[in-house]
Amino acid sequence: MQEIWTIGRILKWTEQYFKEKGIESPRLDAEVLLSHILGRERIYLYVHFDEPLEPAELARYRDAIKQRVQRVPVAYIIGEKEFMGLTFKVTEDTLVPRPDTEILVQAAVERLRARGEAPRFADIGTGSGAICLSVLHFLPKAQADTVDISPAARAIAEENAAALEVADRVTFHTGDLLAPLAGSYDAILSNPPYIPDDDIAALAPEVRLKEPHTALAGGKDGLDFYRRLTADAPALLKDGGFLALEVGIHQAAPVAALAVPSFSRTEILKDYAGIERVVIAWK
Numbered sequence: 634m635q636e637i638w639t640i641g642r643i644l645k646w647t648e649q650y651f652k653e654k655g656i657e658s659p660r661l662d663a664e665v666l667l668s669h670i671l672g673r674e675r676i677y678l679y680v681h682f683d684e685p686l687e688p689a690e691l692a693r694y695r696d697a698i699k700q701r702v703q704r705v706p707v708a709y710i711i712g713e714k715e716f717m718g719l720t721f722k723v724t725e726d727t728l729v730p731r732p733d734t735e736i737l738v739q740a741a742v743e744r745l746r747a748r749g750e751a752p753r754f755a756d757i758g759t760g761s762g763a764i765c766l767s768v769l770h771f772l773p774k775a776q777a778d779t780v781d782i783s784p785a786a787r788a789i790a791e792e793n794a795a796a797l798e799v800a801d802r803v804t805f806h807t808g809d810l811l812a813p814l815a816g817s818y819d820a821i822l823s824n825p826p827y828i829p830d831d832d833i834a835a836l837a838p839e840v841r842l843k844e845p846h847t848a849l850a851g852g853k854d855g856l857d858f859y860r861r862l863t864a865d866a867p868a869l870l871k872d873g874g875f876l877a878l879e880v881g882i883h884q885a886a887p888v889a890a891l892a893v894p895s896f897s898r899t900e901i902l903k904d905y906a907g908i909e910r911v912v913i914a915w916k
Contacts, residue, residue: 638691641682643667647698654702662707666697669711717767721793726785730763733904734824737879737911738767740902741822744875744913748819750774755869757810757823757862758782762790762803764822769799777803780813810861817871824879825858855881856888863891863914870916877913885909 638646644663651659668675670693686694700710708714708729714721716730717738723729741764745752751774756765759779769775781787784807794800806813811821859878866876876896880888889899892914904910 637685639682640667640678640684640686643686643691643694644678647694650698651701656701662701665707666701666710667694670694670697714761714763716763717770719767719770719797721761721763721766722789722796723761724785724789726783727761727789730761733906733908733910734764734879736902736904737822737824737877738764738771740911740913741768741820741877742771744877745772745775745820748874751776752819753777753817754820754822755780755811755814755818757821758825758858759790759805760786760824762793764824765803766790766793766797766799768822769794769802770797775802778806778814778818779803780806780808780810782807782809810858811865811869814869816869817874818869819871819874821862821866821870821874821876823858823862823877825862828855828881855884856891859884859888859891863888863895866914867895867916872916875913875915877911879910880912882908885912888912889914 644660644667647663647667648660651662656662664675664678668678670690671677697710701707706729708723709725712722712724714723714730717735721730741754745754745768752772753776754768756762756768756777756779759765759781762779765777765779769777779790781790787805787807791800791805794803794805859880862876862878870876876892878888885901886909889901889912892899892912896914896916899912899914901909902911902913
């Protein structure tokens with residue numbers, strides 16, 4: 634007689650298994666993976682604890698469990714990540730969008746809205762397009778250019794733009810930082826690689842082993858890309874425009890200092906945990 638695995642039973646087993654394997658959020662990961670396999674919202678799991686899984690569903694779920702204990706991020710397993718209330722396709726060619734980056738998006742939307750009805754901005758190192766496409770979603774008349782050094786990441790961002798119905802307002806470029814851009818912008822946004830080279834080895838396995846290294850490594854002190862952006866961005870900004878940068882822990886003051894010679898003023902914004910996370914430099 635075939636063993637019966639109900640939703641409640643498999644979740645309990647998976648949570649314990651993930652704990653034993655050192656997974657940071659065992660219950661949440663178990664629920665997200667199972668709800669994806671079943672094509673249901675997570676709340677469905679809680680009101681259908683006694684519902685048995687079909688053999689095909691169980692097989693797919695076991696495969697997802699196997700990937701997770703191999704430290705594949707949940708977002709890569711299910712192929713998507715929610716950000717700013719929107720759903721983005723992600724692959725191992727793109728960084729997984731983090732909640733902290735929503736601070737950058739919210740700041741950009743507020744300040745771009747004050748620049749007029751149809752602002753123009755650029756997003757550097759766009760990855761999945763999470764920053765740029767979110768801003769376009771909340772500013773229906775804005776126009777954007779994006780740059781990423783990875784053609785594979787650019788392709789994912791283009792897919793996301795089409796899915797979010799903003800593709801007609803964004804132009805994608807493949808290249809190095811600001812090099813492909815011309816003209817003038819109300820803002821330049823970026824969440825560049827900022828992990829110091831010596832710190833890469835200490836990152837969580839999900840990040841160190843699975844996410845693209847080019848989206849993480851920021852040079853010896855983590856500030857390589859900030860040096861280039863703060864030096865080169867003013868030439869592409871309109872008067873009164875701004876450069877908005879996500880930064881790592883303890884990097885806000887050094888990055889603001891880099892901007893001082895080329896910008897009139899700077900401001901620093903904190904994330905949900907009270908960590909200084911975004912530097913805005915005004916031309």
